[in-house]
Amino acid sequence: MRKRFLNVYLFLVAVIFILLSCVSYSITDSDNVQKVNTKIINEFNEAVGNGDFYDACKSYIEFSSSYSDHRKNEMIREIEDLYSTKISEFKDTNDLLSIIEYTYSLVNLSEKSIDDHNLSGYRKDLTKYVHRFVESELNNKGELEKVSWLIHLTELSPGDPDIHKLLVKLCLKRNNLFLAKKHFNIYSEIVQADKPSGYETEFEMLEAEINDLKLKDNNENKSPQEAIENTIKSSVKIVVDKGIKTKGGVGAPDHLLGTGVVIDERGYIITNYHIIESSVDPKYEGYSRVYVIPGKDENIRFVARIIGYDSVYDLALLKVEKRMESFIRFGDSDILRQGEKVVAIGNPVGLTNTVTSGVVSSIDRPFLQIGNIIQIDAALNPGNSGGALINSGGYLVGITFAGLENFENLNFAIPSNLLLSILFRLYEGGQVKRSWIGCAVEKQDDNLYIDYIVPEGPAGPARLQKGDIITEVNGKQTADIFDIQSSTSHLGNPLIISLTIERDKKVECKTILLEGRPELPALYVYDRDAHENIITPLFGIVMSRLDPPRKKNYLVTRVVTGSVASSVGITEGDIIKVKGIKYDEKYRVFYLPLDLKSKRFGYLNKSMVLYTYTGINTFI
Numbered sequence: 001m002r003k004r005f006l007n008v009y010l011f012l013v014a015v016i017f018i019l020l021s022c023v024s025y026s027i028t029d030s031d032n033v034q035k036v037n038t039k040i041i042n043e044f045n046e047a048v049g050n051g052d053f054y055d056a057c058k059s060y061i062e063f064s065s066s067y068s069d070h071r072k073n074e075m076i077r078e079i080e081d082l083y084s085t086k087i088s089e090f091k092d093t094n095d096l097l098s099i100i101e102y103t104y105s106l107v108n109l110s111e112k113s114i115d116d117h118n119l120s121g122y123r124k125d126l127t128k129y130v131h132r133f134v135e136s137e138l139n140n141k142g143e144l145e146k147v148s149w150l151i152h153l154t155e156l157s158p159g160d161p162d163i164h165k166l167l168v169k170l171c172l173k174r175n176n177l178f179l180a181k182k183h184f185n186i187y188s189e190i191v192q193a194d195k196p197s198g199y200e201t202e203f204e205m206l207e208a209e210i211n212d213l214k215l216k217d218n219n220e221n222k223s224p225q226e227a228i229e230n231t232i233k234s235s236v237k238i239v240v241d242k243g244i245k246t247k248g249g250v251g252a253p254d255h256l257l258g259t260g261v262v263i264d265e266r267g268y269i270i271t272n273y274h275i276i277e278s279s280v281d282p283k284y285e286g287y288s289r290v291y292v293i294p295g296k297d298e299n300i301r302f303v304a305r306i307i308g309y310d311s312v313y314d315l316a317l318l319k320v321e322k323r324m325e326s327f328i329r330f331g332d333s334d335i336l337r338q339g340e341k342v343v344a345i346g347n348p349v350g351l352t353n354t355v356t357s358g359v360v361s362s363i364d365r366p367f368l369q370i371g372n373i374i375q376i377d378a379a380l381n382p383g384n385s386g387g388a389l390i391n392s393g394g395y396l397v398g399i400t401f402a403g404l405e406n407f408e409n410l411n412f413a414i415p416s417n418l419l420l421s422i423l424f425r426l427y428e429g430g431q432v433k434r435s436w437i438g439c440a441v442e443k444q445d446d447n448l449y450i451d452y453i454v455p456e457g458p459a460g461p462a463r464l465q466k467g468d469i470i471t472e473v474n475g476k477q478t479a480d481i482f483d484i485q486s487s488t489s490h491l492g493n494p495l496i497i498s499l500t501i502e503r504d505k506k507v508e509c510k511t512i513l514l515e516g517r518p519e520l521p522a523l524y525v526y527d528r529d530a531h532e533n534i535i536t537p538l539f540g541i542v543m544s545r546l547d548p549p550r551k552k553n554y555l556v557t558r559v560v561t562g563s564v565a566s567s568v569g570i571t572e573g574d575i576i577k578v579k580g581i582k583y584d585e586k587y588r589v590f591y592l593p594l595d596l597k598s599k600r601f602g603y604l605n606k607s608m609v610l611y612t613y614t615g616i617n618t619f620i
Contacts (some may be wrong), residue, residue: 388581
């Protein structure tokens with residue numbers, strides 16, 4: 001009897017202990033939630049007190065991603081008040097671009113937080129500010145610079161027919177039938193859907209002008225030879241004088257040769273960044289001066305100023321103080337097809353205005369951090385870099401470059417659409433800056449999955465997670481990684497965008513405060529995160545740790561399609577032992593030494609080294 005009583009007593013003690021434990025854990029969790037809650041609110045109040053609109057928005061994004069109560073409404077009202085104050089300040093200084101970006105951010109932030117009437121008012125204000133910017137700020141800019149700006153503004157004011165109408169008119173003015181028709185088709189879709197009052201007259205006038213230009217082109221019957229001659233007239237030789245180099249005790253001139261394309265009669269020239277890199281690289285300590293030779297006479301050369309440069313797209317904008325001929329008409333590189341005939345014009349080993357021809361070998365080589373490049377079989381040599389690639393109609397479809405490491409005897413070109421997307425940034429001067437969400441994405445079964453979140457990056461406050469599927473950016477559907485990059489990276493920062501994701505088969509709308517994108521995102525995360533965490537975005541191995549953890553043994557749970565790991569045959573179910581990632585600064589290469597036990601080889605030990613370059617294109 002005594003023994004049974006003791007057992008019952010012990011059982012009751014155990015139950016009480018478990019209950020108390022549960023209560024204590026829930027109290028602890030509640031305390032932690034309250035601390036985070038209080039921290040976010042305090043940061044929000046501090047931002048409002050400092051008049052910092054974007055910091056306040058960041059705290060609101062973080063709060064609304066975790067909580068849903070009456071405080072959200074109070075916070076959004078304070079953000080609206082802060083917005084009104086900032087807009088008044090910008091109006092005093094006539095800073096229209098900031099007004100546009102703040103309004104765009106508020107619209108995206110408050111999409112589901114304020115009533116439809118106020119939201120509609122902000123959208124109308126955004127359209128009004130964009131039109132005012134076009135009327136007052138683009139007047140003194142060159143035609144191609146205007147085109148690039150207007151393309152950028154279509155991202156900030158989507159569905160605005162007036163922007164596309166202006167693009168059509170500019171392209172007609174430049175006798176560019178190709179781009180005029182492209183933007184007229186977009187304009188046509190918008191106005192036919194909305195049918196604004198009085199649109200028919202404007203629509204018919206533009207259609208008539210396009211038909212007139214088409215008829216004019218047909219009557220003139222321009223030959224491919226004439227297009228080549230016009231491109232030659234718009235091509236120049238680039239010489240970078242790096243002083244004297246000594247070899248074997250003998251000094252010799254150290255020159256770097258390239259090609260440039262005159263895109264603006266005021267003396268603006270496009271070339272490759274790698275040609276002029278020594279003149280802008282702070283690490284380079286030698287002499288470097290850039291010259292432009294406009295014709296075959298080597299004695300006639302002009303000192304060139306470097307206006308803007310972009311190491312990601314390998315592009316640079318130069319300027320000489322001389323008016324120059326330009327017959328360049330931009331085409332649409334997105335509609336290039338394999339096998340299409342192209343012509344490259346450049347100065348291989350200094351041989352002025354050499355013409356080579358070939359076909360498009362591929363249109364989707366992923367050798368850039370953002371977007372793809374064109375592979376061609378037209379012969380290129382050192383000195384061709386920076387030259388024009390034109391199609392059979394004489395339209396510029398790319399900027400050529402030669403000598404890509406590890407791809408000897410293969411030649412490539414930067415697509416013209418990538419150039420147009422950042423041309424206005426090059427005109428602004430300095431290094432082109434970009435924005436990012438702060439995560440890495442992979443394409444699997446036609447879905448875009450997040451497989452890595454950058455520590456303390458923009459994705460954190462929005463509570464994005466590994467495994468989320470990104471379906472839309474700013475209301476536009478995404479089918480490829482570049483769709484996300486092109487919708488975000490060319491925008492300014494800080495700036496707020498909307499992101500639609502799918503998580504656990506449920507659709508969620510997120511708002512992201514974009515931040516500045518590092519020049520090399522892979523190197524950025526290498527310096528800031530544990531190496532085992534970045535093996536997935538760098539090498540494509542998804543893994544879980546095996547016991548005991550100290551041995552650094554992992555089970556491969558999945559391999560990213562098209563990744564480095566996939567190319568060497570690592571598969572799901574393999575066991576790897578990693579030895580840490582190493583970085584070679586000279587060659588900008590990451591190395592991953594590992595021991596592999598592959599099921600394909602009967603789980604025999606096999607040592608290997610995986611390597612990948614810093615220009616990984618999965619970061620968004």
